[in-house]
Amino acid sequence: MTLAAKSDGSHALRIAGVSFAHPIKLLVFTLVLSFPLASWAHVNSPDVYFDGYAGKYHLLVTITPPPVVPGIAEIQIRCATADVQQIKVLPLKMVGVAAELAPTPDVAERSQSDPHVFHGKLWIMTRGSWKIQIQAEGAKGAGELFVPLPAVSTYSGKMHAALGALLAVLGFVLVAGIVGIVGAAAREASLPSGHEPAAEERRRGYRREAIAVVLVLAAIVLGDRWWRADAATNARLNYKVPHLTAELRRGSLLDLRLANPNVSEVDRYGVVSADKLVLNDLVPDHGHLMHLFLVRMPDMQSFWHLHPRQTSEGNFAVDLPALAAGHYQIFADIVHHTGFPETQVGEIDLPALSGSALSGDDAGDPDLAPSATVSQLRNGDRMVWEHDSSPIKANVPVWFRFRVEDKDGRPATGMENYMGIAGHAAFISTDGKVFAHVHPAGSVSMAAEMMAEGAQHDMSAMQTAPPGPEVTFPYGFPHAGDYRIFVQIKRAGKIETASFSAHVN
Amino acid sequence: MNTAVGTLAPATSRKATAAGTPWTAWACTVASVSIAVGLYWDISWHMSIGRDTFWTPAHLLIQFGGLMTAMICGWTIFGATFRPGSQLRQNSVSIFGFRGPLGAFIAAWGGLAMVTSAPFDDWWHNAYGLDVKILSPPHVLLAIGIAGIVWGGLILTVAEMNRAEGARRIYLQRMMLLLGGFALLHSMVPRLEYTSRTFLHSASAYASLGIGVLLVLEAGARATGHRWARTIIAGIYSLFVLLMLWILPLFPATPKLGPVYQPITHMVPLPFPIMLIVPAFLLDLMWPRLNHFSRWQQSIIAGAVFMAVLIAVEWPTATFLNSPAARNWFFAPNNFPYFAQPDSPNVRYIFRQTETVAQFWSGMTVAFVSSMISLWIGIVFGEWLRRVKR
Numbered sequence: 001m002t003l004a005a006k007s008d009g010s011h012a013l014r015i016a017g018v019s020f021a022h023p024i025k026l027l028v029f030t031l032v033l034s035f036p037l038a039s040w041a042h043v044n045s046p047d048v049y050f051d052g053y054a055g056k057y058h059l060l061v062t063i064t065p066p067p068v069v070p071g072i073a074e075i076q077i078r079c080a081t082a083d084v085q086q087i088k089v090l091p092l093k094m095v096g097v098a099a100e101l102a103p104t105p106d107v108a109e110r111s112q113s114d115p116h117v118f119h120g121k122l123w124i125m126t127r128g129s130w131k132i133q134i135q136a137e138g139a140k141g142a143g144e145l146f147v148p149l150p151a152v153s154t155y156s157g158k159m160h161a162a163l164g165a166l167l168a169v170l171g172f173v174l175v176a177g178i179v180g181i182v183g184a185a186a187r188e189a190s191l192p193s194g195h196e197p198a199a200e201e202r203r204r205g206y207r208r209e210a211i212a213v214v215l216v217l218a219a220i221v222l223g224d225r226w227w228r229a230d231a232a233t234n235a236r237l238n239y240k241v242p243h244l245t246a247e248l249r250r251g252s253l254l255d256l257r258l259a260n261p262n263v264s265e266v267d268r269y270g271v272v273s274a275d276k277l278v279l280n281d282l283v284p285d286h287g288h289l290m291h292l293f294l295v296r297m298p299d300m301q302s303f304w305h306l307h308p309r310q311t312s313e314g315n316f317a318v319d320l321p322a323l324a325a326g327h328y329q330i331f332a333d334i335v336h337h338t339g340f341p342e343t344q345v346g347e348i349d350l351p352a353l354s355g356s357a358l359s360g361d362d363a364g365d366p367d368l369a370p371s372a373t374v375s376q377l378r379n380g381d382r383m384v385w386e387h388d389s390s391p392i393k394a395n396v397p398v399w400f401r402f403r404v405e406d407k408d409g410r411p412a413t414g415m416e417n418y419m420g421i422a423g424h425a426a427f428i429s430t431d432g433k434v435f436a437h438v439h440p441a442g443s444v445s446m447a448a449e450m451m452a453e454g455a456q457h458d459m460s461a462m463q464t465a466p467p468g469p470e471v472t473f474p475y476g477f478p479h480a481g482d483y484r485i486f487v488q489i490k491r492a493g494k495i496e497t498a499s500f501s502a503h504v505n
Numbered sequence: 506m507n508t509a510v511g512t513l514a515p516a517t518s519r520k521a522t523a524a525g526t527p528w529t530a531w532a533c534t535v536a537s538v539s540i541a542v543g544l545y546w547d548i549s550w551h552m553s554i555g556r557d558t559f560w561t562p563a564h565l566l567i568q569f570g571g572l573m574t575a576m577i578c579g580w581t582i583f584g585a586t587f588r589p590g591s592q593l594r595q596n597s598v599s600i601f602g603f604r605g606p607l608g609a610f611i612a613a614w615g616g617l618a619m620v621t622s623a624p625f626d627d628w629w630h631n632a633y634g635l636d637v638k639i640l641s642p643p644h645v646l647l648a649i650g651i652a653g654i655v656w657g658g659l660i661l662t663v664a665e666m667n668r669a670e671g672a673r674r675i676y677l678q679r680m681m682l683l684l685g686g687f688a689l690l691h692s693m694v695p696r697l698e699y700t701s702r703t704f705l706h707s708a709s710a711y712a713s714l715g716i717g718v719l720l721v722l723e724a725g726a727r728a729t730g731h732r733w734a735r736t737i738i739a740g741i742y743s744l745f746v747l748l749m750l751w752i753l754p755l756f757p758a759t760p761k762l763g764p765v766y767q768p769i770t771h772m773v774p775l776p777f778p779i780m781l782i783v784p785a786f787l788l789d790l791m792w793p794r795l796n797h798f799s800r801w802q803q804s805i806i807a808g809a810v811f812m813a814v815l816i817a818v819e820w821p822t823a824t825f826l827n828s829p830a831a832r833n834w835f836f837a838p839n840n841f842p843y844f845a846q847p848d849s850p851n852v853r854y855i856f857r858q859t860e861t862v863a864q865f866w867s868g869m870t871v872a873f874v875s876s877m878i879s880l881w882i883g884i885v886f887g888e889w890l891r892r893v894k895r
Contacts, residue, residue: 091763156632
């Protein structure tokens with residue numbers, strides 16, 4: 001796999017020399033961007049990127065969830081090798097009996113322009129936590145892969161003016177037509193053949209038309225109320241990014257109170273959706289119930305990845321390290337028992353703190369100068385972002401590749417897994433409105449991934465082989481602007497943080 | 506009143522032939538049947554397969570029915586408007602300068618409503634999700650459009666019937682009964698959500714049946730003047746639903762949407778028909794004794810009898826349908842849509858208990874009162890239908 005510059009200058013992920021970028025993907029992104037963005041696992045970064053293996057086939061999966069649920073998600077699957085003959089895709093609920101009784105899978109369509117790429121549609125019919133089953137068949141036999149997909153409505157439709165005008169014209173014709181029909185029915189429908197209506201019959205026709213006008217107007221008013229009520233219900237059910245409340249107590253102890261603004265669907269029989277979001281069902285992700293990211297704004301030079309402890313339902317606390325005063329943006333990642341991930345956002349003004357010593361998996365840096373390509377690490381090593389000078393485009397999935405070098409410029413040895421994986425990356429826009437916590441396997445929560453695969457929730461026991469000096473993250477920026485990329489790795493028992501700046505066209 | 510009832514002896518009816526029957530009546534009948542089959546097939550499709558496109562056979566049948574009626578109406582309106590001396594023009598009404606049979610205008614209006622509902626529904630899906638609810642404003646507009654097509658065809662035919670005499674009239678009367686049966690079928694579609702097996706011990710089911718069923722039955726009876734019109738119309742509804750109940754499961758199907766709670770191997774049919782035929786038959790039987798009453802008195806008496814008998818028959822029928830004895834191909838209550846959850850009342854063969862005592866009795870009051878009002882409207886509408894000649 002390599003990162004390559006496309007002829008148009010953009011960066012595109014390449015697997016086995018095949019470009020990942022695709023015009024259809026761009027179109028889908030463009031369509032999605034025409035809607036107001038919100039998100040669940042991340043903030044304003046709704047697409048799912050996943051890198052994994054279906055049996056012996058290396059696949060890179062990109063899913064664009066529908067902005068409205070029930071709706072149709074788009075899936076693109078890029079195969080690293082050319083030996084995949086057929087791919088089937090199937091959306092399943094993450095938990096419950098429906099996860100076992102599958103509908104007929106769809107055969108993904110192979111791209112005519114690029115035989116490594118398959119496209120499909122996923123009918124996502126309820127809000128909540130889903131997993132996408134991907135079955136690959138080819139020369140190396142069959143293999144299976146599951147990708148978690150949180151699905152919520154994030155959009156309240158606004159009618160385009162042209163469509164509104166068309167419907168208004170048709171509506172006017174229908175209203176006029178029904179009034180005319182009522183008048184004709186009263187005036188002349190019962191007349192013998194060839195007779196013209198008399199004056200009294202004409203008057204009767206006018207009277208009936210007047211009554212029809214009143215009734216039709218009343219029907220329109222009632223219909224309008226009905227429409228508004230449905231729109232209000234839809235708006236109520238739209239996913240809202242939860243805003244937590246943060247408060248500094250007793251020196252450096254930060255208290256966090258989570259919010260739960262999202263109501264659940266209740267059907268006409270009073271049954272609440274199994275995907276109801278509650279705060280007493282959180283499951284550990286990489287061994288922690290919460291991954292808290294603190295970024296000082298607007299310079300973004302103080303960055304922290306901490307792991308608060310749960311004190312009671314919906315309440316967390318963490319001892320802050322020594323950090324400089326400033327206005328901090330908060331992103332708190334949690335995962336529900338259904339595998340549904342959320343990022344709670346908040347902000348707080350903090351004084352300069354002497355703080356506590358970092359421990360466990362907590363890490364960060366109070367003074368991180370961003371770099372375009374090379375970031376100096378605290379232990380004397382450096383991290384290199386392997387990319388060329390061609391501009392990065394929004395909506396193009398990119399493989400972000402970073403190499404750790406020791407003091408002498410050699411590939412670093414003795415790399416360790418950090419919370420079970422080679423590295424963690426946070427992609428944050430400089431205005432703080434976009435946030436994505438990404439792993440080498442992609443943008444999904446690891447707890448949800450394990451759940452989709454049918455494994456245990458707790459990732460603390462996850463052990464993989466020691467990583468090499470390179471760590472990669474598949475991701476696509478949702479829109480143009482300036483971003484900061486924070487990459488965290490572990491070497492010789494110490495967690496190091498690097499900061500890179502990126503401008504996205 | 507209602508002097509036509511009972512005037513057509515069976516001996517005369519047997520001589521009726523298709524000779525002289527206008528092709529428009531045939532076409533409207535075919536369109537009505539096509540739309541009904543398409544609608545019931547489409548609902549079954551959604552219960553069995555789940556996912557559909559514009560081009561499913563069920564959708565094509567509905568579109569064929571709408572298109573055919575629209576073409577017929579366009580042709581007749583064109584002919585009546587631009588051929589001043591024609592017989593068609595002599596039997597036409599005038600709307601905004603156009604001339605044509607009233608039924609043609611109604612059906613054309615229905616076609617336009619169906620066309621209007623398409624972009625509206627598409628936008629609705631994009632704004633609020635794919636068919637979140639069956640009853641939505643664009644779906645209601647579509648249903649009104651289909652009703653316009655069906656009733657337009659019926660009024661086109663009734664005008665022909667009212668102008669006809671002898672054997673031709675009798676033949677058209679039979680077509681009217683068929684169209685009445687399909688009008689009842691169409692009118693039962695919006696009620697499906699409220700009259701499923703698990704609701705049949707709730708007042709809401711009978712309230713939904715009280716609103717409108719008698720309107721169709723009575724209008725059909727008055728318009729055709731047939732002694733057993735209500736029984737025949739309800740019989741057509743029952744026979745059609747039974748045929749769909751027995752035929753649809755013969756076709757294999759598998760769900761293409763999740764979550765799938767029920768393993769599906771064949772098309773899931775709609776439930777056993779509501780036992781409308783029993784109170785309809787009773788009304789036919791007793792109607793000669795009501796002839797000397799006023800419209801309101803007829804409505805109150807017959808409306809109450811209809812609803813009381815319907816409840817008396819449907820209540821134990823529903824109990825039977827929930828019992829193991831009914832789980833066979835004939836009654837087929839054990840056909841669940843793929844989305845029926847294992848703990849749902851439908852799958853557990855129990856009745857929903859969502860109404861309070863007060864809600865139950867107020868619902869039953871609505872059922873009886875609406876039944877009476879529907880009957881009164883049916884009488885007025887039916888008598889107007891008997892006079893329609895254009």
